[in-house]
Amino acid sequence: MKLRTAAALAASTLGALVLGVSPASASPACGATVSGMVTLTADLNCAGTDGLVVVGPRALVDLNGYSITGDGTAGIRVASGDVIVRGGTVAAFGDGVLVAGGRVVVENVTASGNIDDGLAQTGGRIVVRTVTAEGNGGDGIELYGPGTVEGSTANANGGDGITVAYVLDKGGNAAAGNGGTNCINVACA
Numbered sequence: 001m002k003l004r005t006a007a008a009l010a011a012s013t014l015g016a017l018v019l020g021v022s023p024a025s026a027s028p029a030c031g032a033t034v035s036g037m038v039t040l041t042a043d044l045n046c047a048g049t050d051g052l053v054v055v056g057p058r059a060l061v062d063l064n065g066y067s068i069t070g071d072g073t074a075g076i077r078v079a080s081g082d083v084i085v086r087g088g089t090v091a092a093f094g095d096g097v098l099v100a101g102g103r104v105v106v107e108n109v110t111a112s113g114n115i116d117d118g119l120a121q122t123g124g125r126i127v128v129r130t131v132t133a134e135g136n137g138g139d140g141i142e143l144y145g146p147g148t149v150e151g152s153t154a155n156a157n158g159g160d161g162i163t164v165a166y167v168l169d170k171g172g173n174a175a176a177g178n179g180g181t182n183c184i185n186v187a188c189a
């Protein structure tokens with residue numbers, strides 16, 4: 001019993017550390033600054049604002065298969081913290097996902113039809129995994145690093161497809177039909 005209790009406590013402590021659990025919030029409003037666990041429960045149609053601004057210390061933004069659409073400067077702007085953004089679509093903003101700071105994982109996200117870049121990193125550290133960027137006016141995925149990129153695709157963007165500076169290529173990336181160079185510093189299929 002004592003061991004079991006200790007193990008349960010250890011497990012729950014570990015869970016809290018790994019997930020950074022905060023009380024779950026309801027589906028956020030356009031332009032909201034969010035942290036902790038955020039799960040969309042409907043599409044967000046935003047006009048005149050950013051979609052979501054994500055800040056630390058920890059955040060998990062699960063798009064849950066939904067989309068954030070609008071015309072502000074960024075669909076999802078990450079400013080700081082240990083952040084995961086996953087599982088949905090960001091469309092028709094200035095930049096789709098803009099990472100300006102923090103330690104950020106972006107996975108299973110589609111960024112399409114944004115005026116500038118689909119996914120842009122200007123600061124912080126980023127892990128890009130299974131991101132699709134298509135039909136954006138600027139670059140599909142533009143990363144200044146440090147970080148990694150893998151399994152991602154950029155097609156038919158106005159600028160470059162996948163362009164990275166100090167980001168490690170972990171493979172499985174692809175790009176075609178972009179207005180600039182399909183891939184810079186990344187091996188693409």
Ligand SMILES: [Ca+2]
Pocket residue numbers: 116117120138139142159
């Ligand atoms: Ca760009």
